[in-house]
Amino acid sequence: xxxxxxxxxxxxxxxxxxxxxxxxxxxxxxxxxxxxxxxxxxxxxxxxxxxxxxxxxxxxxxxxxxxxxxxxxxxxxxxxxxxxxxxxxxxxxxxxxxxxxxxxxxxxxxxxxxx
Amino acid sequence: xxxxxxxxxxxxxxxxxxxxxxxxxxxxxxxxxxxxxxxxxxxxxxxxxxxxxxxxxxxxxxxxxxxxxxxxxxxxxxxxxxxxxxxxxxxxxxxxxxxxxxxxxxxxxxxxxxxxxxxxxxxxxxxxxxx
Numbered sequence: 502x503x504x505x506x507x508x509x510x511x512x513x514x515x516x517x518x519x520x521x522x523x524x525x526x527x528x529x530x531x532x533x534x535x536x537x538x539x540x541x542x543x544x545x546x547x548x549x550x551x552x553x554x555x556x557x558x559x560x561x562x563x564x565x566x567x568x569x570x571x572x573x574x575x576x577x578x579x580x581x582x583x584x585x586x587x588x589x590x591x592x593x594x595x596x597x598x599x600x601x602x603x604x605x606x607x608x609x610x611x612x613x614x615x616x
Numbered sequence: 617x618x619x620x621x622x623x624x625x626x627x628x629x630x631x632x633x634x635x636x637x638x639x640x641x642x643x644x645x646x647x648x649x650x651x652x653x654x655x656x657x658x659x660x661x662x663x664x665x666x667x668x669x670x671x672x673x674x675x676x677x678x679x680x681x682x683x684x685x686x687x688x689x690x691x692x693x694x695x696x697x698x699x700x701x702x703x704x705x706x707x708x709x710x711x712x713x714x715x716x717x718x719x720x721x722x723x724x725x726x727x728x729x730x731x732x733x734x735x736x737x738x739x740x741x742x743x744x745x746x747x
Contacts, residue, residue: 556674560647560664564655568648569711569719573704573730579737597740604733611726 503616506565510574513562517555518581522589523548570612576605625691632687633699639680641706645714646673697738701731 527544539545563571583602586592594602650670654663664670687696704727711717 560651563648563651567711567717568644568715569708569717569727570723571648572644572707572711573727576730576734579734595740598737601733601735601737601740604729604736606733608726608729608731608733611722611729614722615720 503565506562506616507613509558509562510571510577513555513558514575514578515581516551516558518578518585520548520551520553520555521578521582522585523551525586525590566616570616574609574612577609579605580609625695629687629691629696630699632683633696634702636680636684636687637700637703637706639676639683640703641710643673643676643680644703644707645710646670646676648711648715694739698735700738701735704731704734 523544525548527542527546527548530542531539531545533539559571559575566574580602583594583598587594646669650664650667650673653659654661654667659667684700708719708724708727712719
């Protein structure tokens with residue numbers, strides 16, 4: 502297992518998840534009828550920018566990892582998004598979601614072994 | 617409390633999600649191909665970001681996102697979201713067939729776990745997902 506690449510993967514999905522969090526916050530003010538106000542929503546720009554950084558880091562990872570490993574590992578973001586939406590958006594994470602997150606963590610561990 | 621569950625999800629919305637998984641898989645495969653190409657030809661990262669084929673991959677992703685929003689507008693998340701997991705199957709297939717990657721049973725087990733996890737979150741998670 503390559504700990505460095507795994508760490509970069511965690512950082513990449515973490516940044517992307519923060520991007521999703523800001524996009525969700527900005528989406529509340531999304532309104533095509535008031536394009537000016539929509540474009541002035543800082544959260545949307547920040548969310549989009551973080552998303553792009555996440556993609557750039559993912560491309561870097563693709564250079565070193567097989568696609569069959571890298572693509573499923575992007576699901577790590579589900580783990581971070583669950584914690585972030587609970588903490589910052591007051592969303593409830595029920596037992597089924599925790600089960601899904603557990604399965605994703607198990608899959609991530611299995612895929613990381615060969616990494 | 618939502619009663620939309622009784623209305624069902626139109627079949628076309630489900631097929632639209634299937635189309636999305638094809639677009640996502642094509643985009644991912646193209647990304648990997650272009651990054652590998654850039655690495656072998658020694659191209660810079662700046663050159664990579666204006667690579668037309670890589671931009672095409674991003675475009676496919678954007679189209680998939682729009683179609684997904686359209687499908688979700690007319691169907692239920694709990695029905696449609698697990699279908700997104702199909703993308704893992706297509707990417708696994710293109711990795712083996714087009715990219716000559718080799719997968720162990722452990723890798724396949726990991727992919728199946730992640731598919732199951734994403735499906736469970738999409739299918740059941742909604743019940744408790746209050747804002």
